[in-house]
Amino acid sequence: MSRQDSIVCELVLAAVTLTAAPAGAQTWPTKPVRIVTAAAGGGTDFMARMVAQALSTALGHPAIVDNRVSGVVQGEIIAQAVPDGYTLLVSSGNLWIAGFMQRVPYDAVKDFKPITLAATSPYLLVVNPQVAAKTVKELVALAKARPGEFNYVSLSAGSSNHLAGELFKSLAGVNIVRVAYKSISVGTSDLLSGQVQTMFTSITAGAPHIKTGRLRALGVTSAQPTALFPGLPPVGATVPGYETAAVYGVLARSGVPSAVVTKVHQAVANYFKSAEAHERLFNAGTEPLANTPEQFASMIKVDMVRWEKVIREAGIRAE
Numbered sequence: 387m388s389r390q391d392s393i394v395c396e397l398v399l400a401a402v403t404l405t406a407a408p409a410g411a412q413t414w415p416t417k418p419v420r421i422v423t424a425a426a427g428g429g430t431d432f433m434a435r436m437v438a439q440a441l442s443t444a445l446g447h448p449a450i451v452d453n454r455v456s457g458v459v460q461g462e463i464i465a466q467a468v469p470d471g472y473t474l475l476v477s478s479g480n481l482w483i484a485g486f487m488q489r490v491p492y493d494a495v496k497d498f499k500p501i502t503l504a505a506t507s508p509y510l511l512v513v514n515p516q517v518a519a520k521t522v523k524e525l526v527a528l529a530k531a532r533p534g535e536f537n538y539v540s541l542s543a544g545s546s547n548h549l550a551g552e553l554f555k556s557l558a559g560v561n562i563v564r565v566a567y568k569s570i571s572v573g574t575s576d577l578l579s580g581q582v583q584t585m586f587t588s589i590t591a592g593a594p595h596i597k598t599g600r601l602r603a604l605g606v607t608s609a610q611p612t613a614l615f616p617g618l619p620p621v622g623a624t625v626p627g628y629e630t631a632a633v634y635g636v637l638a639r640s641g642v643p644s645a646v647v648t649k650v651h652q653a654v655a656n657y658f659k660s661a662e663a664h665e666r667l668f669n670a671g672t673e674p675l676a677n678t679p680e681q682f683a684s685m686i687k688v689d690m691v692r693w694e695k696v697i698r699e700a701g702i703r704a705e
Contacts, residue, residue, distance in 0.1 A: 440657035465492035469641035508608035550586035589671035
């Protein structure tokens, strides 16, 4: 073969290589997509099934939900998956902060590719009506005047309401005591009876008791007021910097092709912007977001800095 023929062959091979990758990305998926998520029945499972519907409809192949009880196991599955986009994760924020409370078999930054923060669900700060506080400002004043006398309901160490309570303590400069429960129903029962004074609870769990007057809502934990609970001010309006919510993100194994990330993001974002999705989310006390992969990655970094500080200061370790 002449030198000229050799050069021509090299150019042809290069052209084939350059065109092959986009063609493969364009045909993805060619088989069902697996969505690893939390145990069946909770908010994260609900969100995973909405994501599955979005992907199945947009991509023309089934998206199958794979429920796993342990968040650490969920992260490990994705961290060990082939980075081809056929194994995705719908997870809460515990995925990237769990490593601050225990050893985990993955790197929360290096092993995952954020695709979109699909939705968020703020909490409500509620008190038993026997507490002489009708605003967050009054609650803070009472807690400062009577340090250690107020309790708040918490589930296991590192749970969402535990972290919400510790963040409140840190930013408000108050000493309220955590009371841990194995069941949210028992904790709520003690709050209703007045054995415990306050709690950070989901909108769907708190709203019925607020409507009947058995609980009093003082604030919402989102940065801005929310249509999910109109008229309730943010806790952060009184306690600067206070913001927390349940978050539901879609992630893949790092190294997944960017074209696949784009397809998944577009499918989820388009569905979550629909009237059908808005109604389903609103009824579940959740707000659609579907931000970009870059915005989601930035949010995770900010979240990790904030919660590492809270977890370190409170000495929280997973149970």
